[in-house]
Amino acid sequence: MLKPGIVTALGAMSGTSLDGVDAAVIQTDGVTIAGFGPSAYRPYSVEEQAALKAVLGRWPDPELEDVAELIETAHAQVLAGFNAVDLVGFHGQTLAHDPDSGRTHQLGDGQVLADVLECPVVWDFRSADVQMGGQGAPLAPFFHFALAKYIKADAPVAFLNLGGVGNITYVDPRRPKVEADGAILAFDTGPANAPINDLMMDWFGYDHDADGATALAGTADQGIVDQFLNHSYFARIPPKSLDRDAFAGLAEAVDGLGPEDAAATLVAACAQSVARALEHCPTRPERLLVAGGGRKNPAIMQALYYATQCRVVPVEDVGLDGDMLEAQAFAYLAVRVARGLPTSSPSTTGVSAHVGGGTLSQPRA
Ligand SMILES: Nc1ncnc2c1ncn2[C@@H]1O[C@H](COP(=O)(O)OP(=O)(O)OP(=O)(O)O)[C@@H](O)[C@H]1O
Numbered sequence: 001m002l003k004p005g006i007v008t009a010l011g012a013m014s015g016t017s018l019d020g021v022d023a024a025v026i027q028t029d030g031v032t033i034a035g036f037g038p039s040a041y042r043p044y045s046v047e048e049q050a051a052l053k054a055v056l057g058r059w060p061d062p063e064l065e066d067v068a069e070l071i072e073t074a075h076a077q078v079l080a081g082f083n084a085v086d087l088v089g090f091h092g093q094t095l096a097h098d099p100d101s102g103r104t105h106q107l108g109d110g111q112v113l114a115d116v117l118e119c120p121v122v123w124d125f126r127s128a129d130v131q132m133g134g135q136g137a138p139l140a141p142f143f144h145f146a147l148a149k150y151i152k153a154d155a156p157v158a159f160l161n162l163g164g165v166g167n168i169t170y171v172d173p174r175r176p177k178v179e180a181d182g183a184i185l186a187f188d189t190g191p192a193n194a195p196i197n198d199l200m201m202d203w204f205g206y207d208h209d210a211d212g213a214t215a216l217a218g219t220a221d222q223g224i225v226d227q228f229l230n231h232s233y234f235a236r237i238p239p240k241s242l243d244r245d246a247f248a249g250l251a252e253a254v255d256g257l258g259p260e261d262a263a264a265t266l267v268a269a270c271a272q273s274v275a276r277a278l279e280h281c282p283t284r285p286e287r288l289l290v291a292g293g294g295r296k297n298p299a300i301m302q303a304l305y306y307a308t309q310c311r312v313v314p315v316e317d318v319g320l321d322g323d324m325l326e327a328q329a330f331a332y333l334a335v336r337v338a339r340g341l342p343t344s345s346p347s348t349t350g351v352s353a354h355v356g357g358g359t360l361s362q363p364r365a
Pocket residue numbers: 013014015016017018019161162163164165193194196197207208209210211212291292293294296297298326
């Protein structure tokens with residue numbers, strides 16, 4: 001049993017960009033944020049990234065045992081460095097995501113981690129939502145609402161996460177509770193770093209475009225971007241979510257360009273898909289608060305400003321840690337699951353009612 005009141009939760013996220021495992025501590029009662037604690041990062045080696053990439057798109061299958069072990073071991077290594085933790089939230093590695101067929105797959109067994117860490121672990125956050133007809137993603141939005149209160153925002157703000165895929169949460173902090181009508185609207189915006197990382201790997205053997213240097217040396221092909229934005233996804237009314245490689249056509253379209261122009265085109269596609277996303281928000285948010293690795297890419301930040309004409313700032317501007325927001329989110333959501341509180345709603349995943357997903361595994365003696 002989780003003790004009442006504020007607890008110390010540790011969250012771990014291994015996202016779609018496949019760069020590594022982020023882990024971070026939060027103090028919360030599952031509603032308000034009392035504070036943040038330490039964090040750590042455990043990068044995947046190039047070999048580990050290749051092993052993960054090789055199984056993208058796969059559904060649960062006993063042959064994935066070795067990769068599951070790789071994921072569990074990497075998480076155990078980073079999570080074992082924390083102490084005095086009441087609860088762990090373990091996202092796992094998304095390999096495949098197809099909410100339209102009621103399926104999403106996060107590889108990694110939370111029971112294994114509960115046993116190794118000797119701590120209760122909440123995991124499998126997305127299945128219940130997709131089984132009830134929701135998108136199963138994004139799930140960070142309930143946390144974003146709590147964050148907007150924590151930073152004392154008094155006008156609508158948007159949290160934009162730029163990981164492998166982009167997702168946005170529009171928050172109206174004037175609403176008293178996350179469950180209130182109009183409190184949040186969230187959805188995936190489009191591809192973010194994943195296609196850029198893949199391009200860099202194919203051309204140069206690097207796993208990302210450090211500081212956007214390649215993209216900044218190129219010119220975007222607006223014709224390709226326009227064609228990409230013609231995809232029905234961008235006109236679709238949210239909530240909506242994406243698989244990592246949902247826009248394979250974009251990577252093919254930039255195939256004939258040199259690496260600089262290709263990278264610049266992928267950056268423009270990312271930024272302009274965010275601009276399209278803002279058209280779905282109830283009002284124009286006062287600020288775009290950017291988290292995730294994309295905020296460290298100046299080519300993306302510049303393109304975002306041009307495409308949206310919004311104030312585009314990293315979440316560090318409001319005192320948050322943009323590298324750790326998702327890990328903190330899954331710590332926060334773990335507490336909500338343990339307390340029986342919902343983690344998604346019609347305005348975040350499109351599920352018909354509020355849903356509290358997640359499995360709680362206790363350590364076995
Ligand atoms: N200095 C940098 N310059 C350019 N890109 C960067 C830089 N730092 C990080 N990135 C990009 O950010 C990515 C990591 O972002 P992040 O950690 O938010 O991803 P993630 O957790 O896998 O995401 P998600 O789960 O949201 O898809 C890297 O793979 C890289 O593409």
